[in-house]
Amino acid sequence: METVCFSGKCPEMSREELEKKAWKQFDVHSTLTKKVDILVCEDVDSGTEKVEKAKRYGTKIMNYYDFLELLDGGDRAQSKKEEAKQKKKKQIDFAIAKAFFDVIVQEHPLKNMKVEYGAKEFYLVIPTKDGGVEVCLESAKAEKWRQTLPSFLDMASGGATEKELREYMAEKKLSDASKYRLKISKYGELKGLRSNATYLVIPDNVVEICEWAFSFNNSLLSVVIPSSVTAVGERAFQDCKNLKSVVICDGVKIIGEGAFYGCHSLESVTIPSSVERIFTLTFTNSGIKSVVIPENVWEIHREAFYYCFSLTEITFRGTKSQWEKVSKGDKWNYCVPAKVVHCSDGDAELTGAAE
Known part of the structure; x- marks a missing residue:
């Protein structure tokens, strides 16, 4: 991890806030030594003692605006990485939920049931002799509905009324x-x-x-x-x-x-x-x-x-x-x-x- 030292005042935030943000990507030093990789200051051409010292040490010098952009770039990269991980996890969760769902439907077939697939859920449109119901099965809640869906489909195939199915949905928290x-x-x-x-x-x-x-x-x-x-x-x-x-x-x-x-x-x-x-x-x-x-x-x-x-x-x-x-x-x-x-x-x- 690179080391950084600050000189002067940051125009966009306090020193405490800056250091807290910088610690995510850098090792922050309070004093300038030969071991510091970057000196951040208000003006790279200011000629201050710290700037001149950094030049003698061969330390990289940048102003606060460039450094904040560097930090934000790193945050964005990290954010995109996290988003990719979450997206992949959701895709895996949906695939697992769909596998559960396909097995249940095969084992408990229901005539005239219509199935629709959403981005992260399944919709079941189930007609009854007196109307019908629509159910939403969220993939994130697969562990819950996989326990109750088989009985629900058996009830529907056995001629349950709309009221009976809705009561079961409410009891078992099927959406x-x-x-x-x-x-x-x-x-x-x-x-x-x-x-x-x-x-x-x-x-x-x-x-x-x-x-x-x-x-x-x-x-x-x-x-x-x-x-x-x-x-x-x-x-x-x-x-x-x-x-x-x-x-x-x-x-x-x-x-x-x-x-x-x-x-x-x-x-x-x-x-x-x-x-x-x-x-x-x-x-x-x-x-x-x-x-x-x-x-x-x-x-x-x-x-x-x-x-x-x-x-x-x-x-x-x-x-x-x-x-x-x-x-x-x-x-x-x-x-x-x-x-x-x-x-x-x-x-x-x-x-x-x-x-």
Whole structure:
């Protein structure tokens, strides 16, 4: 290791900080002797006693700026070396995890399971008779999931329901893939997908689903919107043509204009009691056959259920009198085949105007 000695004041840091940084690559001496390899000073042509002495000794002389650049160069080289080592280690870890995974899948085959490989994880898309689940297996956690994955796959192949599989996932800490699929801001805004999702469970740290977040996505089959979400933005799920199941938990207050416009496979929706207004075009041209409207709703905007050709059953959780007081916009139910609204105390007219 080369030796170094300092003279004068470093312009960028204190002597103590400099020496601490230099010790990583050099043996730091407090005095200049013939054994010192480098003298670092403010000006190599200053003619000071130390500079002249270093010249007589044949010691290399450099200014502080050049020396700091030398130090940083060494740090960068070391950093790149460490990065290469970590990258290689991750590659090895992923290869080991993949070997575990391949063996488990061969020994516990599951029909219709879809496998996707990420940079350092595996995604399993598993359909069930009542929906499906998505699992993320991180290669770094292979030692944990290799113990629980076989039983999980056996459960799935034995006809377990979506609920049963999710309960097992929670118990054994198998990660739902949803959080890895989503683009979520630090403010809890769900902006869209990083990669296509099939069975999506939105995590509890989301407070808002942004406008157009999932629009025109044909891979999405089901979505669960948690109570942490207060607003579903305009056109958020527009033209998700294969979206069949939507669970909207209490807590959602706003379902924006055209949120489920053109969702042709969507058959039924229960609107949570936290919603008070159903906005324009919310379910227009969708495939819903039944809808449950909470008693708190006081306004249904124009064309909210426009061209819902399959909607034969509308349930309102309030009374007939309450239904009649609901403000209804123009053509809110245009081309809907339902004839009446099922209220808590009997059937009311579908087109009953607000008082």
